[in-house]
Amino acid sequence: MKKILLVASLLTTLVSYAAFAWDVPKERLTYDVMYKWGLINKKAGSVSLTTSPHATQHEFNAELVGATAPWADHFFMLRDTLKGTIDSRNFFPSYYEKIAHEGGAYDHDILHYTRSGEKVRANATMWHRRKKEKTVERTEMVHEAEGATMDMLSSFYYMRQLDFPSMKKGDSIRLNVFSGQKKEFLTIHFQGMENVKIGKKSYQCYHITFTFTTKGGTKSSDNMDAWISTHGTRIPLLMEGKLPVGKVRAVYSGPIPD
Numbered sequence: 001m002k003k004i005l006l007v008a009s010l011l012t013t014l015v016s017y018a019a020f021a022w023d024v025p026k027e028r029l030t031y032d033v034m035y036k037w038g039l040i041n042k043k044a045g046s047v048s049l050t051t052s053p054h055a056t057q058h059e060f061n062a063e064l065v066g067a068t069a070p071w072a073d074h075f076f077m078l079r080d081t082l083k084g085t086i087d088s089r090n091f092f093p094s095y096y097e098k099i100a101h102e103g104g105a106y107d108h109d110i111l112h113y114t115r116s117g118e119k120v121r122a123n124a125t126m127w128h129r130r131k132k133e134k135t136v137e138r139t140e141m142v143h144e145a146e147g148a149t150m151d152m153l154s155s156f157y158y159m160r161q162l163d164f165p166s167m168k169k170g171d172s173i174r175l176n177v178f179s180g181q182k183k184e185f186l187t188i189h190f191q192g193m194e195n196v197k198i199g200k201k202s203y204q205c206y207h208i209t210f211t212f213t214t215k216g217g218t219k220s221s222d223n224m225d226a227w228i229s230t231h232g233t234r235i236p237l238l239m240e241g242k243l244p245v246g247k248v249r250a251v252y253s254g255p256i257p258d
Helices: 012-017 070-076 152-161
Strands: 028-037 040-053 059-068 078-087 093-102 105-116 119-129 137-146 172-178 183-198 201-213 219-229 236-242 247-252
Touching: 040 070, 059 070, 059 152, 078 152, 093 152, 119 172, 137 172, 152 172, 152 219, 152 236, 183 219, 183 236, 201 236
Parallel strands: none
Antiparallel strands: 028 040, 028 247, 040 059, 059 078, 078 093, 093 105, 105 119, 119 137, 172 183, 183 201, 201 219, 219 236, 236 247
16 A cells, blocks of 8 residues: 555656657546455445646645555555645646555654756755654755656656657666655656456556665665556556555556547
């Protein structure tokens, strides 16, 4: 479940691959989060993503809400909310907020972005309470980078507008990703076209893999995969990540356009 919320975007190659004309619609996407291990395939939670207009021209608001199912709460209760304000022309964020209740711990991160040419700066304020503690600690830090820079929420929209038809299998795009205390590199690897079965129907999709690394090239998170519908809506129909035991899959549960 936690891995799906990391989903679930992308400078030289950025310009050539971002030519596809896709406008962010006012939408609500819903996903069933499934835990799969051997013959076990059980719903472990749900995720919804909602977009709405922002007061500022050329921006939209996005919100992701995720929660574990009642049976999974006994093992690891999760209630997460991600909020962001994103530029609809390039999908770069100006604001990002994460409120997380995970396994008894509490985290609240707020990032404000500023940009000057290719230089990006984010002022981050973080509140954190460890499991079984009562005191909430507050810290601040500044993230800086050059080039395409996002967070986990805005990258979900960025990946949907890539010009996949112009990409070849094996092509990749890298961008900076800021979170509360971390700065990572997110690389999107294009794996080609594949069919994905949702319910009783099969849908043609673009298959991509995400890898997360630090400045030194060390892998910072396990890989994730996503299958994005080739339909004009560009809805991610399936996202998948491995766990120490089994794997977790976010399966789109809303209406799928033909």
